[in-house]
Amino acid sequence: MFKIGEFSKLTQVSIRMLRYYDETGLLKPAEIDKFTNYRLYSIEQIPVLNKIIFLRDLGFNVSEIAVALNHWDDEFIANQLDNKRLEIEKGIKAEQDKLSKIELAKRDIRQEKITIHYNVSLKSIPSYQVFSLRRIVCNYYAEGQLWKEMSAFADQNNIPISNNTFTIYYDTDYRETDVDMEICAPVARIGKDMCGFTYRNTEPVPIMACTMVYGPFENIAGAYIAFANWLQEHIQYKMSGQSRQIVHRGPWNEENPDKYLTELQIPLEKI
Known part of the structure; x- marks a missing residue:
């Protein structure tokens, strides 16, 4: 048996981390001296500690390491590594998107870009x-x-479907996931519903606030802010019902995102 200091020196893992692994349940001491309360570790625990360090260095958290230790076989670990690789790739993509936004912000500051006005x-x-x-x-x-x-x-x-398509969004709030939407294509005649596709008549909207958004889809957020300001100035109206969106020019008919044209439609009612 080795005292914690000895075990730390032999494994090149700090006492602080060994105590942390003890607290989290990843690596409990083999024994606790009943007289001195010293943590004692065995030579057989070194391979377990090596597995913990291996997974920690790959980005696994405590709970993930615990699961891996309890199901340690080649196939399971290979699957866990694949999942972690996908998670890291998503994280890298998210960070790259942040870098792109930073560069855009810097460019806008340098160019003293004028705020887009939405009518x-x-x-x-x-x-x-x-x-x-x-x-x-x-x-x-x-x-x-x-x-x-x-x-x-x-x-x-x-x-045969029309090109004058639009999308209806049923959620009353903005969703990061699980978005309820309906894509609609006007048709000349009603057919038979099948495979989740439906024929129906949409509801008329007596008062629809509309604004055109030029450029990439990222500009849509600014259009909603502009609409919020518009509502603040026109207090006789309030939002009501499901919003709609029409992409007049998008990825399928325009290669340059700066030339996209999107129409936002928000139903209103008079107060």
Whole structure:
């Protein structure tokens, strides 16, 4: 048996970390001296400690290390490593996105970029006869996959659909995940519902606030802020119902994101 200081020197792991692993349950001392209360470690614990350090250095947290130690076999560990690799790749992507935003902010500061002004107009939206697909998807960017699915299904089943498509968002708040949306394509005639695709008539909206967003989809956030300011100035209106979005120019018909054109539609009612 080795005292904690001896074990620390032999394994090149600090006493502080050994105590931490003891507190978290990852590596308890083999024995506690009943007279001195010294932590005592055995030679057989060195491979376990090496596994802990190996996983810690790969980014595994305490709970993940505990699970791995309790299920240590080649296949399980390989799967855990694959999962951790995907998690790290997502983290790298998120950090790269932050770096890109920093560079954009620096560029805007240098160029003294003028704030984009969004004009809000009011109009009445009639009911549309549509071919639609409603799903709860992982995030707002997953909308593009729904459109690909609808386009493929329409081609396979000879369903003629209009290019004047739009999306209805059913959540009353902004969602980071689990977004409830319905993509709608106007059609000349009603058909039979199948495979989750539905024919229906959308609800008319007597008062719809509309604003055009030019450029990449990141500009949409600024448009909502502008709309909030507009509502603050026009206190006779309040938001009501499901918002809509129309991408007039997007990834499918425009290569340059700076030339995208998106229309936001927010239903209102008079107070």
